[in-house]
Amino acid sequence: MTDTSDTRSADSEVPAAPPGLLHRLMRFIPLIAPVLLWAVPCWVLLYAGQDWPLTVALTGTAVCVLGLVGMPLAMVRGHGKRQRDRAAIVGDVLLGGVWVLFTWSVLLGVLLRIALTVAGIGEGQERARLVTWAVLGVTAVLLAWGYAEARRVPRVRRLDVRLPRLGAGLDGTRVVLITDTHYGPLDRVRWSERMCATVNALEADLVCHTGDIADGTAERRRAQALPLGTVRATHARVYVTGNHEYYSEAQGWVDLMGELGWEPLRNRHVLLERGGDTLVVAGVDDVTAESSGLAGHRAHLAGALDGADPELPVLLLAHQPKFVDRAAAHGVDLQLSGHTHGGQIWPFHHLVRLDQPALAGLTRHGARTLLYTSRGAGFWGPPFRVFAPSEITLLVLRSHT
Template sequence: MVVVFVVIDVVVLAALVGLHYYAWRRLVRDTTAGPGPARRLGTVVFVAGPVLMCAALVAERAGAPFLLQRILAWPGFLWMAFSLYLVLALLVGEVVRPVLRRVLDRKAPVAAGPAPVPEMQPTPNSSHQSPEPAPNPSQQSPEPTPNSSHQSPEPPAHSASSPQDPTRRLLLARTMAAATTVVAAGVVGNGAYGVLRGPKVKRVTVPLARLPRAAHGFRIAVVSDIHLGPVLGRGFAERVVDTVNATQPDLIAVVGDLVDGSVADLAPAVAPLARLRARHGAYFVTGNHEYFSGADPWVAHVREIGLRPLENARVELGAFDLAGVNDVSGENYGAGPDYAKALGDRDPARAAVLLAHQPVMIHEAVKHGVDLQLSGHTHGGQLWPGNFIADAANPTLAGLERYGDTQLYVSRGAGAWGPPVRVGAPSDITVVELASKQA
């Protein structure tokens, strides 16, 4: 198993180096006439960027001092997103490049060739003029002159507008480099703005066959994947809390990946969650990132600030059962999900809503007769085209789907992991409104 991980790490590192070399060649080497300050500066950027990116990842996972994590996180994680879209834009540019070259060829002035030799007009023969003597066939023809009409002309030298001209090559390379850089920066900037302004509210109605009429219209605010840490801090948590409270839900479900860091470092950032307000309270289940950070201290801390953890547990609300299970990654820490403990011995006539961080847990939910599972984890892919990978790894990428008699709703999450950037997967806080079929 260790050998497999080593091989994967080597392949990923080789791909990382190769893609950065490709971007450096197109954006730095091809756009500079030769060694000089501009090329040296560009090379420094393409070395420092991936180094900061790797350092930010390692610092977070290794539990480096929080100040160091914050210093590395912004430039490192932003470079991660920027380099992704830079490479994608360059690959698109490889298709556009030949078209642009042809356009430049058409617009370039045609080089002037040698002036044509005027054709000699014969003079009219005078009556007293003797006719030209007929050529003697036996006489040897003179050597052809350089301007002889039967000699093939020398190929013209490349003009200043030919594709081989260094000035033309630089113009094409710089035009493509500027375009791809602007596109990548625009995509990342817009994606970062979408995260930092806070999640938008999404509303979904879910009918449940066993939900009594009295519970028709019961609203659950689903909050997942806030990812408070070295990038998203207290200010972001306040925006999330204000957005949730403004929906005036009956119940709040925080379904994992609340933090990326320790209680000691992030307790001030999490503090605003104490202001969450709902008639039936706020509940919490662990996600995989809680286990990276220390799940037990976090479970204890969220309980202190007013959230109720559901560690393989169930509560009977007036209209339905609300259950929660630990994340599947907890199995590596001896605290995995226990569906029998959370859902066993309950009244099968009552509707059951399960809080479970990862969508892959839906199959166990179906076996245990759950009516609705609420999950997060996928981020909706977060960075296109990562949605294709996330979709392949999860039964549902985002939204509502049915599995037998069980429905699964997956939120794209409120925050972001790694780069504070989302492309093609806007963040959300979802208000799930339960509907009774008896109403």
């Protein structure tokens, strides 16, 4: 693996795309979301056609009010300047729990009620009680299952990716992608060790980490990240920053990954040579890097490819799928990304699609460029994954022959 370029100025780079619809909507979410998340379940479970004893109604309402007040406070205390891990865990669990409860209160509160009415099952309060117990039952099952899915070692997803410009000598090259490990308030040292052991069993030629290593600084999450130093690859281990690094002193993560033997591809590329053929492996900083104000950090694809033979196939690491527009404009053959978590907790999937061109899997963009979007290995915030399983990805590159 040969290093061939340095970080460059972004003066000639394609201008960053304006904020997406999701980002604009996010400005209003902190104001209205908590009220809706707690008020809707409260109404469906306690008041919509119900006739609970006064003590039950008052107790349930009090719980919802406490959640409405306590969840934002715990989130701010846990993820704000103080970075209190215990508060973060409480806030994250409440957020995930109420999101699932809200979702199924809406769905079952409407659809199940209609179905019961059409089927002539129950009347009035009886029908309302059936809806209540169905909502609570589905929520409990999904949260238990979602927690187990979030905490398990990711399953390996294997697929062949055919790149027409790939030389025959590179046919069969094994590329392992891990991303969005999100080491955080919940101590996951053992999880990290087992994940890295799974990666090593795949006997990769190239291992890639496309960012969002952790929530917190490198010093704070060092113990959880150290197992990444045990990852093995025949040719190289390469890494690019994600947006969460820029919330937590990104340069510290770049330095730590270098210390652990990973090659940070900060707007530069290296060459993977195998069987007499060559693959350009390039990487860019996350698209949020420039707005972070951290000197020298920005997404600059032209700089990353500077000096590379334009006839050679290009594998690009970029944290966010939406960078694929720039990748396609530069003739990149394959972009590897993460960021989306596959939606993490359904139906958040649909909101992610407002901001990103792909949610998960392999997609084509333009005449040449393929994009693989991983659902990620870890989780952000709520320790749940519902209909969005984690993954370690093994991509076997295939030539036109």
